[in-house]
Amino acid sequence: MTTTARPNAAPGESRVITEIDGPVAYVSLNRPDKLNGVDLDTIDELIAAATALKENREIRAVVLQGRGRSFCAGLDFASAFTDKKRVARYFLAGPRLVNRFQRVNQVWRELPVPVIAVVQGHCYGAGLQLAACADFRFTTPDATWSILEAKWGLVPDMAGTVPFSELLPADVLMRLAMTGEQLTGERAVELGLATEVADDPLAAALALVEQIAQRSPDSVAATKRLVYGTRRGSLRATYRLERRLQSAMFKARNTAIARKAGAAKEAPVFGPRTFG
Template sequence: MTESRVLVQIDGPLAYVTLNRPDKLNGIDLETIDELIAAATSLRGNREVRAVVLRGNGRSFCAGLDFGAAFKDKKKVARMFFAGPRTVNRFQLVNQVWRELPVPVIAVVHGHCYGAGLQLAACADFRFTTPDATWAILEAKWGLVPDMAGTVPFSELLPADVLMRLAMTGEQFSGARAGELGLATEVSEDPLKSALALVDQIIERSPDSVAATKQLVYGTRRGSLRKTYRLERKLQSAMFKASNTAIARKAGAAKTKPVFGPRTFGR
């Protein structure tokens, strides 16, 4: 029997949700997406849970989307990616569900925090990281844009020029730098200990006011999420079709420097 890709452990008022593909640096495949959504759905119905800690087994929090594993089933990828104009797709839902959960969600980051993993961390309410963790909005390496709901929290947390620099280049930066930029809530040699200290403070307050506060903050931050997500899908669809995307993927897989053709997107 295949071991679960996502482990859920309830410890009194605290739920631990752990990415469990340590041999793949917790790279996200299609099954991981399904299990993360299922985990969030089950926690939503548990009114005894007061906070959630998101973390990763092994050497990393999450090294991003596991393209090799995910794209073995291209038909399922297509079904999960394309959504009607009034809904989010599964790739967006896997991260958006944590923002919608009526309890605080804390990502505890170590090792790699790349691409889809960084979008998952960004969609948590708080991010605690080791100073030597490595972060990157890595989609640029593959000729893509962030399209797993990360656009919303990235835009909330970062100035536009900083976000564009990180998203356009895919440059790597440390957990310490993530703290300086405001992406990380706190930098600590023991981020789990720091996260649990925050949990202790939160559970001293009314769970209703905590839930209402979360809804209030997110509900007043920006305009329509659906419009933002539709734009994500539109741009990513264009990237999938772009010839330079194939060049980026080939070079990324071969670990060589890509040689791109002329720009094909945008007027």
């Protein structure tokens, strides 16, 4: 697979645009005039995009990005809170584990393919939580990152608490969440909040996709589930999940393809993902 430039389809009225270019799905926030601020319609469209991609067994990775000069400047309060009844519905979890504000970010962790956030410009609040719920985060050196909720007297939310606590030591997380301190992309990488810094983060992200695409899509999907599924469980639950996933991999068609190609010292040609 060769790296390609981001598709340049003309923006439409949708707040979220999904474009599939070979094995890569590009999901773009499309409110550049608002620095891709998140409103309630954006939440709906992001969830719909992720739900549709979950059923696509041909793609090998998802790139999350923002059109224009910013990834996402956070929640667009002025727009999102015009309909207070709708906000209340989205905030209530009811019998579900997460509410809709949390679901919009958690859903990317559930995709059976790697999700890579490509960050430039602003990465604030809801935007940072979206990036944190991706599996990898590539950023320009001069991008600005901030857990901005402190500015408004709030705590981190929208499912960001889980990845923040995985990526950062407790004292670092509390400092950033209590102050809303702004970080450069370089500093975000130093702290472990971002994965890699690059002048062209999209090219760096696609280089990683190219590496991952050389492996079985089933083992990639199972690895993602294994890592997230064992973060907070007991040892017994962790080892049980490890055994169950490995058993599934032994039976997977793409595993046989990988073994055969490895024995022949040839590049494997995998079929569609069968796991996840």
